[in-house]
Amino acid sequence: MIEARGLTKRYGKKTAVGGIDFTVEPGRVTGFLGPNGAGKSTTMRMIMGLDRPTSGSVTVNGKPYAQHRSPLTEVGALLDAKAVHTGRSATNHLRAIAATHGIGKRRVAEVIEMTGLQHVAGKRVGGFSLGMGQRLGIAAALLGDPRTLILDEPVNGLDPEGVLWVRNLVKGLAAEGRTVFLSSHLMSEMAVTADHILVIGRGRIIADAPVADIVAGASGTRVRVRTPQAGRLAESLQGPDVTVTSVESGLLEVVGATAASIGELAARDGLVLHELTPVSASLEAAYMSLTADDVEYQSVTPATAGTTTQEARR
Numbered sequence: 089m090i091e092a093r094g095l096t097k098r099y100g101k102k103t104a105v106g107g108i109d110f111t112v113e114p115g116r117v118t119g120f121l122g123p124n125g126a127g128k129s130t131t132m133r134m135i136m137g138l139d140r141p142t143s144g145s146v147t148v149n150g151k152p153y154a155q156h157r158s159p160l161t162e163v164g165a166l167l168d169a170k171a172v173h174t175g176r177s178a179t180n181h182l183r184a185i186a187a188t189h190g191i192g193k194r195r196v197a198e199v200i201e202m203t204g205l206q207h208v209a210g211k212r213v214g215g216f217s218l219g220m221g222q223r224l225g226i227a228a229a230l231l232g233d234p235r236t237l238i239l240d241e242p243v244n245g246l247d248p249e250g251v252l253w254v255r256n257l258v259k260g261l262a263a264e265g266r267t268v269f270l271s272s273h274l275m276s277e278m279a280v281t282a283d284h285i286l287v288i289g290r291g292r293i294i295a296d297a298p299v300a301d302i303v304a305g306a307s308g309t310r311v312r313v314r315t316p317q318a319g320r321l322a323e324s325l326q327g328p329d330v331t332v333t334s335v336e337s338g339l340l341e342v343v344g345a346t347a348a349s350i351g352e353l354a355a356r357d358g359l360v361l362h363e364l365t366p367v368s369a370s371l372e373a374a375y376m377s378l379t380a381d382d383v384e385y386q387s388v389t390p391a392t393a394g395t396t397t398q399e400a401r402r
């Protein structure tokens with residue numbers, strides 16, 4: 089378990105992490121999301137004792153990282169996959185880490201196998217691809233068979249097979265009762281990997297909830313309605329909490345009414361429906377709406393929104 093209380097980090101006048109509270113529970117995969125510069129790496133570094141909080145605290149399995157006698161068996165982390173001695177072989181790199189923690193050669197062989205590095209274990213790490221480097225970083229994180237795993241962008245550079253492997257690996261580790269905390273910018277991957285999501289924006293926690301709740305909460309339910317009588321249906325649906333958008337001729341998108349109520353209304357008014365589909369937003373859409381005000385580096389894109397209620401009624 090990871091527990092942060094009032095965790096704060098300032099660099100001069102810049103507040104990177106602004107007094108956040110959160111708990112990362114064991115037995116599930118918790119995804120850590122946020123725009124560039126939101127404070128994810130700083131938070132992860134403070135968890136690992138690599139950065140000292142300006143105020144507040146963060147503990148792993150009940151203690152600050154530095155106070156654990158055998159930290160590698162408590163917490164395994166992948167923070168920067170490139171931070172390895174490039175002249176060594178993968179095996180020697182892992183043996184060197186293992187030796188300083190009283191971990192035997194057998195465990196080194198085990199993690200090499202778990203991460204699929206058997207065929208390249210004797211090769212110099214300097215010649216590794218980005219994906220192989222990621223696997224080696226994950227192997228190092230697993231060396232101490234830790235109860236808590238912290239993985240910063242673990243799928244970065246992996247091919248689809250590698251991405252699937254990480255997904256199954258972290259789900260399996262969580263199912264064993266471990267705490268798994270991972271960051272990723274790949275929203276579609278996070279949606280199928282994480283059980284719970286923590287979103288940070290400008291150093292503050294802006295969401296801390298199960299994936300399903302984040303998607304449902306941020307999107308509201310949209311219903312897609314295809315009808316040759318779009319104008320009349322839009323008129324009937326009119327109400328203070330209902331927004332109707334005309335996507336294209338004969339296709340409406342409705343927010344604020346359920347598919348059932350739209351169907352009943354259409355039947356009452358004798359309107360023909362060709363399609364009535366509830367559409368749940370993606371995690372990506374939910375994330376974008378949650379973080380819209382917290383993006384430090386905003387790009388400007390042309391407006392592509394559909395027409396409004398007024399136009400739909402025409």
Ligand SMILES: Nc1ncnc2c1ncn2[C@@H]1O[C@H](COP(=O)(O)OP(=O)(O)OP(=O)(O)O)[C@@H](O)[C@H]1O
Binds near residue numbers: 102104123126
């Ligand atoms: N050593 C430092 N000195 C000064 N400012 C820093 C330092 N490290 C981070 N920051 C600032 O703190 C803020 C948070 O940075 P951090 O790297 O934690 O964000 P992040 O969420 O990991 O971003 P990214 O997704 O881009 O990796 C940023 O505005 C960053 O510029």
